[in-house]
Amino acid sequence: MKTNYKISVLLCLLLSMYTFSTKAQTWQNLGNPEVGGQPIDNMFSIEGHTSGVYFCTDRGLFKTTDGGTTFTNLTWGSGATAGLPILCIYIDDSDGAMYIGGQDGLYKSTNNGSTWSATALTASGNINDIAKAGTNIMAAYDRGFDSGGVYYSTDGFSTYQEPTTLPDLQMLDLIYFNNKMFLAGDEGMYSSTDEGATWSVQGTGHPAGGRYIKTVDLNGNLFSGDINGKGLFKSSDNGETWAIPDTGTFQDFCQVFDLTAGGGVVLALTDGVDCNPQGVPIRYSDDDGLSWQSALGNLPAAFYNELGKSADGSCFYVYALFDNLLYTTCDLSMSVAENSLESIKIAPNPSKGIITISGIERAAMTLINTQGKVLKTYKNLPVDKTIDISEFAQGLYFLNIVNEGSNKTFKIIKH
Numbered sequence: 001m002k003t004n005y006k007i008s009v010l011l012c013l014l015l016s017m018y019t020f021s022t023k024a025q026t027w028q029n030l031g032n033p034e035v036g037g038q039p040i041d042n043m044f045s046i047e048g049h050t051s052g053v054y055f056c057t058d059r060g061l062f063k064t065t066d067g068g069t070t071f072t073n074l075t076w077g078s079g080a081t082a083g084l085p086i087l088c089i090y091i092d093d094s095d096g097a098m099y100i101g102g103q104d105g106l107y108k109s110t111n112n113g114s115t116w117s118a119t120a121l122t123a124s125g126n127i128n129d130i131a132k133a134g135t136n137i138m139a140a141y142d143r144g145f146d147s148g149g150v151y152y153s154t155d156g157f158s159t160y161q162e163p164t165t166l167p168d169l170q171m172l173d174l175i176y177f178n179n180k181m182f183l184a185g186d187e188g189m190y191s192s193t194d195e196g197a198t199w200s201v202q203g204t205g206h207p208a209g210g211r212y213i214k215t216v217d218l219n220g221n222l223f224s225g226d227i228n229g230k231g232l233f234k235s236s237d238n239g240e241t242w243a244i245p246d247t248g249t250f251q252d253f254c255q256v257f258d259l260t261a262g263g264g265v266v267l268a269l270t271d272g273v274d275c276n277p278q279g280v281p282i283r284y285s286d287d288d289g290l291s292w293q294s295a296l297g298n299l300p301a302a303f304y305n306e307l308g309k310s311a312d313g314s315c316f317y318v319y320a321l322f323d324n325l326l327y328t329t330c331d332l333s334m335s336v337a338e339n340s341l342e343s344i345k346i347a348p349n350p351s352k353g354i355i356t357i358s359g360i361e362r363a364a365m366t367l368i369n370t371q372g373k374v375l376k377t378y379k380n381l382p383v384d385k386t387i388d389i390s391e392f393a394q395g396l397y398f399l400n401i402v403n404e405g406s407n408k409t410f411k412i413i414k415h
Contacts (some may be wrong), residue, residue: 027299027318027327030068035059035076043319043326044087045129046260046308051112053310053317054089055326061086061100063113067315067372068328074113075100081107081116090130092137097156099137101127106139106157119157131174133181136195140183142170150174150183152196165198166190175215177222178238184212184224191239205242206233218261221288225256225268231275232256232268234289245289249276257305262313263400263409265332267295269304269318282318284332299327312400313407315372330372330398344401350413353390357381360401367412368398389414 032039033055040057047054055062060076060083075081081100088101098109099119106121121127125143132138135154142148148170153160171185182202183190189212191202206212210226217223222235224242231250233242244250254275260267265284273279276292281304284295299318306319315330343359357363365378367389375392389397392414400409 026331027297027329028068030317030326030328032324032326033057033059033062033071033073035062035073039324041324042085042321043306044085045089046306046317046319047089048262048309048311048313049091050311051091053308055308055317056086056088056100058085060084061089061113065373067310067330068317068326074109075107075116079116080118087127088129090132090137092132099130099139099157101130101139101141103127106130106151108156119160121151121153121157121160124151128172129174131176131181133176133192134195138174138181138196140171140174140185142172145170148185150196150199161197163192163197163199165200170211172212173214175217175222177217180238182215182222182239184215186211188212189215189224189239189242203235203239203242205235206230213256214259216259216261216266218264218266219288223259223261223266223268223289225259227255227257229253229255229271229274232259232270232289246285246292249283249292251275258307260307260309260316262309262316263332263407264313267307267316267332268292269307295332297329310372312366312368312402312409314366314368314398314400314409328372330368330370344408344410346399346410346412349410350415351389352415353388355387355389355399355412357385357387357401364402366400366402368400370396370398 040059042058045056052063052065061074062071064071084102086100090099098113100107103126105124106119106127107116108119109116125141127139127141129140136152138150138152140150147168149166151160169186171183173184175182181192188206189202190199192199207230210230211228212224213227215224225232231244231254234245235242255271257269265286267284272281280294280296282295283292285292302320302323304318305321308317317328319326345358347356363381367376368374394414397412398409399412
């Protein structure tokens with residue numbers, strides 16, 4: 001199952017107040033989340049949402065709203081989920097309902113995780129991922145290495161069905177992309193265009209014998225990693241063809257344990273020396289997978305099994321399984337974004353208060369401090385294209401701008 005493989009935010013800034021040169025990423029040690037004085041032993045997934053970042057662990061579901069300075073456990077203490085490991089989470093933006101998958105069932109909350117109820121999906125095997133296409137919610141599952149599939153529901157898992165067009169194989173990850181649901185699992189990639197009712201093998205180029213652990217999208221590209229050692233594959237044509245984008249990095253036998261993407265970069269956790277001559281287990285690409293660099297920064301040598309990010313892609317998280325330590329960085333995507341700022345301009349910068357954004361007509365924006373805390377959100381670019389940061393103390397801030405799938409983050413200095 002997925003759990004076998006996968007194995008706050010204080011940004012340490014070394015730049016001066018008036019210098020915008022790229023620096024090597026710095027990771028902060030967040031320790032290990034715990035509940036009732038007991039730390040976790042394993043982390044299964046990390047998912048960012050506008051309401052916070054969620055961590056699915058062997059001691060239930062944790063949430064942070066301050067970048068990892070503090071954690072709240074939403075499931076472990078009582079109710080239907082008491083004492084249960086949680087493997088994955090999905091939050092439905094249409095109604096706010098939260099769905100979590102366990103090792104033998106799927107649970108739902110309609111009050112932001114205060115209480116949970118069991119759905120009709122019980123004795124289900126391990127629920128590895130949950131996603132939505134149209135009006136249908138889907139859950140990928142396995143019953144060990146040799147069996148699994150997908151459940152889908154039209155009514156929030158009050159009832160559910162299984163398609164008859166999928167092989168009985170372990171299924172691990174779901175992603176909805178360009179009006180198509182993609183499913184990563186044993187023997188390849190699968191897809192559905194009818195909200196999970198029927199499935200077929202998707203595209204060519206992903207070798208048989210693979211076990212595809214995770215798929216992410218960035219800049220119109222899909223990236224999928226294989227835990228069985230085939231490497232990392234990319235598709236730029238909506239999953240029709242797949243190929244290894246950088247054979248120099250993902251060469252020979254190369255296990256990919258997890259992927260995440262945001263802020264203009266895609267990150268991959270690998271088995272190190274088998275994937276690249278430098279033996280670097282965490283690598284990132286800022287050119288759509290064509291080349292890869294070390295993202296290890298100041299991290300110690302360890303086995304890192306889980307990656308995740310904040311909802312806006314400004315901060316990343318990684319978990320070291322055997323060391324039981326969680327780390328975060330907020331400067332990886334920042335440095336990449338600075339190299340791709342073509343038309344958008346922020347001025348004056350430094351500023352005492354009023355900042356003008358030019359070179360863009362429509363955008364959503366988020367102002368974030370160096371601890372990863374969201375200070376202000378703008379659902380639309382103001383009519384006068386200005387924002388006022390005069391209420392905040394002197395120092396460094398980040399302005400994340402999202403427009404038509406593009407996600408760029410700017411460093412702003414208040415003086």
